[in-house]
Amino acid sequence: MRSDVKPPVKGLIESTSWDGPLDLYATLECGQTYCWRRSDGGMFAGEPPTEAVWYETVVGTDDPRVSAPVALRIRQLPGGIEYEASEDPVTLIRSLLGLDDPLPEIYASMPSHPLITAAIERYPGLRIVRDPPVACLLSFICSAQMRVARTHQLQTRIAKTYGTTMGWGDVAIAAFPTAERLAAVGEQQLRELGLGYRAPYVGDSASIVAAGDLHPVDVQGLPYEQARSDLTAFTGVGEKVADCVLLFALGYLQAVPLDTWMRQAISRYFPGLGDGSYAELSAGLRSAFGEDIAGYTQTHVFHLLRQTPAEKLPPAA
């Protein structure tokens, strides 16, 4: 069934090899990435796994970090991150999970505010991922007006339907399909998967990548606001999805995706930022969250807001 029957590379990335805490569960299930699947199938059910469970993904050739697809799975143990992979994945895993981010310094540089303090005390070790850029782009196009769990369910369906499967033994991991493959899938078939009105957006953006007209990595290195603006050239990508790609794939830690949750937080906790344009609110929130690392603050706060009943949140200032 699978052609690659080679045994996997196995090992441990020791927790002493990075700075600060790591919470793999919060990192992969806070809603910032749709690229991983849990081997027990219980992702985004709201419950942490009872035992150390495997998280699985494939990093494909749309990603400049690899020259050939790499299948891997990881789990968190007391001593670090255990892995199994189709080839040595250590550098890749460190990148995917933000293990080289100086988290203690990042926490120290966050402004003192009741909402921010509550978020980092609740989720110490939540790190910003660096997802494969094309998969990140297309999955966040799908996320428009959909709940996190259903968005993830759709990505799984896309991978299992159109992606290639890699693995070893009884491990089988479905890769997110390449842009070329998705570009060849018709809008109608994507609708049948349940994408709804997002189906043509995904198809068109995949075609843009496949044709070589624009790749999300092309904007890497540009000034933040320029990069955000350039990404909106993809179909189905506005400023919010562009911010997600910049933060969760391209390492722009100053990006703050302004979704409905963050707009609520602004009106309740930072009313001074006003009801202006996206650009204005974004600049204001970056200032309130810590200019260079505002995305780290945003993702902690986002998770807190989603996981906490309103009456248990800090009182509005």
Added chain:
DNA sequence: AGCCAGGCAAGTG
């Protein structure tokens, strides 16, 4: 039954 979910594109004024 109605409202909402990590919005966006296209059409007006």
Added chain:
DNA sequence: CACTTGCATGGC
């Protein structure tokens, strides 16, 4: 430029 409307689907 600011503002409005239509758009799929599922869960509560």
